[in-house]
Amino acid sequence: MAVSPLDLLDVDDLLTDDERDVRELARRIAADRVRPHIADWYERGEVPVRDLAREFGKLGFLGMHLTGYGCAGATAVQYGLVCMELEAADSGVRSLVSVQGSLAMYAIWKFGSEEQKQRWLPGMAAGDLIGCFGLTEPDHGSDPANMATRARRDGDDWVLRGGKMWITNAPLADVAVIWARTDEGVTGFAVPATTPGFSVREVRKKLSLRASATGEITLDDVRLPDSARLPLARGLKAPLSCLTEARFGIVWGALGAARDCLETAIAYATSREQFGRPIAGFQLTQAKLADMALELQKGYLLALHLGRRGDSAGLRPEQVSVGKLNNVREAIKIARQCRTILGGNGISGEYPVLRHANNLESVLTYEGTSEIHQLVIGQKLTGLNAFGG
Structure with a gap:
């Protein structure tokens, strides 16, 4: 019997009931509100940001890992699962939530005055303010x-x-x-x-x-x-700490894009026939699918480990760099490989694969390029700063 990519190792057993419930909520809103329209939004280069923000705000997704001021006070893992489901629909939609909550709201929540928090955060959490x-x-x-x-x-x-x-x-x-x-x-x-x-x-x-x-x-x-002025923001460490918050969401989000590509490729390969049988029955296709599922599983386990550690002890910047470097790099490889399985249909907007691949080109670069994260990790391993060298 065939299983979905993330059922291969029964990783769902590692989640709590509350975590599964939050994930299903995000999956439903993505299915109902984003997926039916995303190909058209992408083609037009337009997205109803305010409408989506208000809907996400009602569900508690904006600044959801923050506490007070109308924020949900969710766990890091719950936030990560929401990012994964939203990016499975589209990276741009997940970016809306990440920038709102992990960058703009987090900066005010962490470094702002009480007056600034009261002025901005409740409206931002509700999606009334962007x-x-x-x-x-x-x-x-x-x-x-x-x-x-x-x-x-x-x-x-x-x-x-x-x-x-x-x-x-x-x-x-x-x-x-x-x-x-x-x-x-x-x-x-x-x-x-x-x-x-x-x-x-x-x-x-x-x-x-x-x-x-x-x-x-x-x-x-x-x-x-x-x-x-944000009174508690002193020096470059302040904005960099905000980037660490946003990068954590990307660690999870990239998995959603990769999973959607892989699920699409499997469904296509099992129904597309060449030489008298489904192309999923050929060894080369199965080798591709197996390798991609392996990397998806590893990326998920890495994200879950980082989430659990974030909830229990907090995360150091280099740990988040490990997650972003690996998961985005592997996600874009998966998207490109899935495109090959779909052949010519892989470039059609009727399928999400090339859209995900194009989006991941940006995700690979923003919140720190792969090279920057390599240097962050390298500095931690050697104790030597190679930036600018």
Whole structure:
């Protein structure tokens, strides 16, 4: 009897009833609200961000691993399972949730004042307010320490000047968490999108993550009161800790894309006949499927281990780097291999495989490229810093 890829090792037995319930909730909303429309959203390069955010907010998916202020207070494993199910539908949809909760909301929750938390977090948790996270710049992606965006004191105010690029949710954001260099070091600000001098140009003609709103932010002498500054964010470690939060969701999310590709390839291979029998009955096809299922299982066990450790003892950045490096790298290999099984049909929008593969090209790069994660791991193994070398 055939089994689904993640049933091969009965890994479901490693989950609690509550974890399975949360996963099924995410799977249902993805099936009902995303899957029937995602191919069209992707082709048009448009996605109803606000509608989805409100629906996810009602289910407690936004900032779900945070506590208080309307957040669900879920476990790391529960959050990871939601990311996996949403990305099984589309990486762009999971990115909406990750950026909202693990970057924008987490930054305010972790480093903001009580006033900032009360002002922004309940609305963001409900999906009524959209947030974005402005760290990456046109000329500074992997090297945020040298960002060009500056914030200078002007009396009791701050004045921000610079720009941010490839910012998910920016075109619709109500608040942007912006990181800038100051005389005291890197500092974060919660910037209302209506502030004079703050503008966003939507990035169009993308070939990846098309079901996601991406923008370029321009800060033209944006004047803010000191109350907009995140008071507990001191130095570059603050935004980097936010990236660690987001990377954890990617560790799980990439598995969802890979699983969807593999399930699609198996279903296709068992029904597609060549030379008088299903192509799933040929040895070369079964070898491909076996190798992909093996990597999917290993990635899932790695993600679950990281989730359990995150819930019990917390995670170090290099541990999350191990998860992102392995799981995204293997997911994109699985997507590409599944495309070969589908042959010419693999490039059709009627199947999700090439869409997942294209999306994973972005996932491979954002929140730290594979090379950056290799260097993070290498530094931990050797004690030597090879960045910039």
